[in-house]
Amino acid sequence: MAAKVIFDENRCKGCELCTTACPVKIVVMDKDRINVKGYHPATVKEMDKCIGCASCARICPDVVIKIEKEK
Amino acid sequence: MAVIFDKTKGLTDKTFHYCPGCTHGIIHRLVAEVMEELNLLDKAIGVAPVGCAVFAYDYFNCDMQEAAHGRAPAVATGIKRVHPESAVFTYQGDGDLASIGAAEIVHAAMRGEKFTTIFVNNAIYGMTGGQMAPTTLVGQKATTAPLGRDENHAGLPLRVSEMLATIPKAVFVERVSVHDVKHIIQAKKAIKKAFQAQMAGKGFTLVEVLSTCPTNWGKTPLESLKWLEENMIPYYPLGNYRSPEEVR
Numbered sequence: 480m481a482a483k484v485i486f487d488e489n490r491c492k493g494c495e496l497c498t499t500a501c502p503v504k505i506v507v508m509d510k511d512r513i514n515v516k517g518y519h520p521a522t523v524k525e526m527d528k529c530i531g532c533a534s535c536a537r538i539c540p541d542v543v544i545k546i547e548k549e550k
Numbered sequence: 551m552a553v554i555f556d557k558t559k560g561l562t563d564k565t566f567h568y569c570p571g572c573t574h575g576i577i578h579r580l581v582a583e584v585m586e587e588l589n590l591l592d593k594a595i596g597v598a599p600v601g602c603a604v605f606a607y608d609y610f611n612c613d614m615q616e617a618a619h620g621r622a623p624a625v626a627t628g629i630k631r632v633h634p635e636s637a638v639f640t641y642q643g644d645g646d647l648a649s650i651g652a653a654e655i656v657h658a659a660m661r662g663e664k665f666t667t668i669f670v671n672n673a674i675y676g677m678t679g680g681q682m683a684p685t686t687l688v689g690q691k692a693t694t695a696p697l698g699r700d701e702n703h704a705g706l707p708l709r710v711s712e713m714l715a716t717i718p719k720a721v722f723v724e725r726v727s728v729h730d731v732k733h734i735i736q737a738k739k740a741i742k743k744a745f746q747a748q749m750a751g752k753g754f755t756l757v758e759v760l761s762t763c764p765t766n767w768g769k770t771p772l773e774s775l776k777w778l779e780e781n782m783i784p785y786y787p788l789g790n791y792r793s794p795e796e797v798r
Contacts, residue, residue, distance in 0.1 A: 494571030494771040533555040540575030546555035
C-alpha cells in the first residue's frame with residue numbers, strides 16, 4: 480500500500496499542526512532548510528512508512544499537502 | 551498512484567494571509583470542499599465579514615461580496631431574496647457576528663432568511679489585536695482585559711448557537727470544532743448539512759466553528775489546539791442544536 484505525501488512547500492508556514500495528526504509520526508519539520516516565507520517547512524523523510532490516511536492534509540490550515548496512493 | 555487528497559476547486563490559488571497555525575484556513579477549505587461536492591460553486595455567493603476573514607473574497611472560488619462590519623446577514627438577505635436559486639453564505643468571526651452584528655444575525659434568523667452562516671468563534675478579536683470579545687472566556691486575558699475577563703464587570707461569554715437555537719426559523723444550528731482530524735471531519739459534515747438544508751429551502755442555517763488564535767492567545771499553534779479543547783469546549787459544548795428532518 481504505497482502512498483506519497485507531496486508538499487507545496489512554499490505555502491507552508493511551519494505551524495507544525497500536521498506533525499501531530501500523523502498516526503505513524505513521519506511528518507516532521509525540516510530543520511535544515513527554510514522556504515521562501517522563511518519557515519522550516521514540513522516534510523516526510525520516511526515516505527515508505529506512509530499509509531495514505533491524509534490526516535496531515537486535513538489538518539493543514541494552508542492547503543500545502545496533496546496525497547497520492549496506490550489503488 | 552491515484553490522487554486521494556488535493557486542493558479543492560472551491561479555493562483560489564492565493565496563499566492565505568492568516569497567521570501560522572490559525573485554523574481559519576481549515577474552515578475555509580471545509581466550506582470550499584462542501585461547495586464543490588454539492589456542485590454549488592457556479593451558483594454560490596459568499597459574503598465576507600470585517601475581521602481576520604475580511605479577505606475571504608480573495609480565497610473562495612465563487613462570487614463574493616464584502617459587507618460592512620457585522621452586516622453580512624443583512625447583505626446576504628438581500629442577495630438571497632433577489633437570487634433565491636443561489637447558495638448564499640456569510641463567513642463571520644465572533645467580533646463581527648456576536649458583537650457589532652448581533653442584531654443582524656438574530657433578526658436574519660428570526661425572519662428565517664434562507665442562507666448559511668459560518669460563524670468562526672475564537673474567543674477574541676483577532677484582526678484588531680486581541681481585545682476582549684463577547685465570546686472571551688471568564689479569566690481569559692485580552693488587551694482590554696489584562697487581568698482576564700471579570701464576569702462582574704463584563705458578564706459571561708455569549709453562547710450564540712444556544713441563543714439562536716431558540717428561534718423557530720433557525721432550522722439548522724450546530725457547534726463543531728477543528729482542533730483535531732476527527733473533529734475536522736465532523737465539522738465538514740455539519741457544514742454540508744447546513745448547505746443542504748439551505749438548498750432545500752428550510753430556513754436559516756448556522757454552523758459555529760470553534761477556532762484558534764495562536765497570535766492573540768499568546769500560544770504556539772499546538773498549545774492553542776490543546777487550549778481550545780480544554781477550555782473552550784467545556785463552556786461551548788459541541789453538538790447539534792437544531793436540525794430539519796431532511797438532513798438528519
